[in-house]
Amino acid sequence: MCGAPDQDTLPALEVSAGEAVVHGCVVRDGEPLPGAYVRLLGESGDFTAEVQSSATGYFRFYAAGGDWTLRTLYRGGSVDTKVTAQHGQVVEAKVVVPA
Amino acid sequence: MSRADVLVDADWAEAHLDDPEIVFVEVDEDVSAYDGGHIRNAVRLDWTKELQQPEARDLIDRDAFSALMSDKGISNDHAVVLYGGNNNWFAAYAYWQFKYYGHENVQLLDGGRKKWELDGRELVKDVPSRDKTDYQAKEADPSIRAFRDEVVTSIGQKNLVDVRSPDEFSGKIKAPAHLPQEQSQRAGHIPSAINIPWSKAAADDGTFRSDDELAKLYGDQGFDDSRSTIAYCRIGERSSHTWFVLHELLGKQDVKNYDGSWAEYGSLVGVPIQKDV
Missing domain, CATH: 3.40.250.10 (Rhodanese-like domain)
Incomplete structure (x- = not known):
């Protein structure tokens, strides 16, 4: 995780059988990066959802199972991170933004 | 305009x-x-x-x-x-x-x-x-807002543009992937609707694509210019984005936003629903 959980804005982490949770944090130079735009892209590159990383760099998606790309936009560029999710499971991803 | x-x-x-x-x-x-x-x-x-x-x-x-x-x-x-x-x-x-x-x-x-x-x-x-x-x-102005009865009678008659993500359209999930999966009673889409996600109209930075790119996008996905159009999503916001593209940027005539959207339609009793999964 990326420091203190962002409990102000998100419900407790639960995953039901019909969904997969993809969550994690965005870091730069080992520090959480707030305010980055994390886009969840499907296998064909299609956009599915977007969130902004919290004050602690945290992000969370409730997705379907499958192979996903996290495209993270920040001031100065973007970076892609691959992740595979399965229904009923939580998968943690770490997005490292170039310093 | x-x-x-x-x-x-x-x-x-x-x-x-x-x-x-x-x-x-x-x-x-x-x-x-x-x-x-x-x-x-x-x-x-x-x-x-x-x-x-x-x-x-x-x-x-x-x-x-x-x-x-x-x-x-x-x-x-x-x-x-x-x-x-x-x-x-x-x-x-x-x-x-x-x-x-x-x-x-x-x-x-x-x-x-x-x-x-x-x-x-x-x-x-x-x-x-x-x-x-x-x-x-x-x-x-009733010319830009659709209600459920009009939506039901428009099945197979008008362009019904479902602007949600492909997984919401197919019925795999019920809400956008940044939200917990709840909301409507049933998953799927309105029969005869075409799935043109709102996101295809925008670049990564959120700006709208060019008029030429937008015209090609809808043409390629089976949008019929001879028909009236109703756009919907889950609660009416993403479909407002597409309503803006179709009505305001591309100047298409008779385009309505169905703000009841899937949260309403997917909970109605007795309406047809198509599910692809």
């Missing part, structure tokens, strides 16, 4: 922040985003508490819209520039509502909050003080 009439870019906006004839208005899904910093002189509209009725699931009525605008210091003559997070979903929803109540001069800031932030442009925490006005909303 041209793109320049309904859309402004960030450079133009930055040069007009102090123009007394213009009111910048921020509308976010996360209504607290404004508190963390907003475009200078922008006022906030809270879509959950101000643009919708507190009890019934409906838009605020004409009198309430007049009172809201008056309280915000927006007059009938002001040019309104709307922007927000989530690629302008909720700003587009507000834009559609401004048009619904007949506001003449309203535009979207291309790219919204995201592009503004990624550009590193100024955000401030000072809340502007504006004098109250005497706003008079016009009669609601």
Whole structure:
């Protein structure tokens, strides 16, 4: 995780059988990066959802199972991170933004 | 109507922040985003508490819209520039509502909050003080809003454009992937609907694609220009984004936003639903 959980804005982490949770944090130079735009892209590159990383760099998606790309936009560029999710499971991803 | 009439870019906006004839208005899904910093002189509209009725699931009525605008210091003559997070979903929803109540001069800031932030442009925490006005909303314009009965009778007759993600359209999930999976009773889509996700109309930075790219996008996906059109999503915001593209940018005729959208349709008793999974 990326420091203190962002409990102000998100419900407790639960995953039901019909969904997969993809969550994690965005870091730069080992520090959480707030305010980055994390886009969840499907296998064909299609956009599915977007969130902004919290004050602690945290992000969370409730997705379907499958192979996903996290495209993270920040001031100065973007970076892609691959992740595979399965229904009923939580998968943690770490997005490292170039310093 | 041209793109320049309904859309402004960030450079133009930055040069007009102090123009007394213009009111910048921020509308976010996360209504607290404004508190963390907003475009200078922008006022906030809270879509959950101000643009919708507190009890019934409906838009605020004409009198309430007049009172809201008056309280915000927006007059009938002001040019309104709307922007927000989530690629302008909720700003587009507000834009559609401004048009619904007949506001003449309203535009979207291309790219919204995201592009503004990624550009590193100024955000401030000072809340502007504006004098109250005497706003008079016009009669609601039924030509841009669809209700459920019209949607049901439009199956196979009109372009029904489902702008949700492919997994929501197929019935694999019921809500966008940044939200917990709840809401409607059933998953799937309205029979005969075509799935053209709103996101295909925007670049990564949230700006709208060019008119040529947009025209090709809808043409390639089976959009029939000879038919009237109803756009829907889950609760009417993403479909406002597509309504803006079809009606305001591409100038297509008879395009309605179904703001009841899947949260309503997917809970109705006795209507047909198609599920692909």
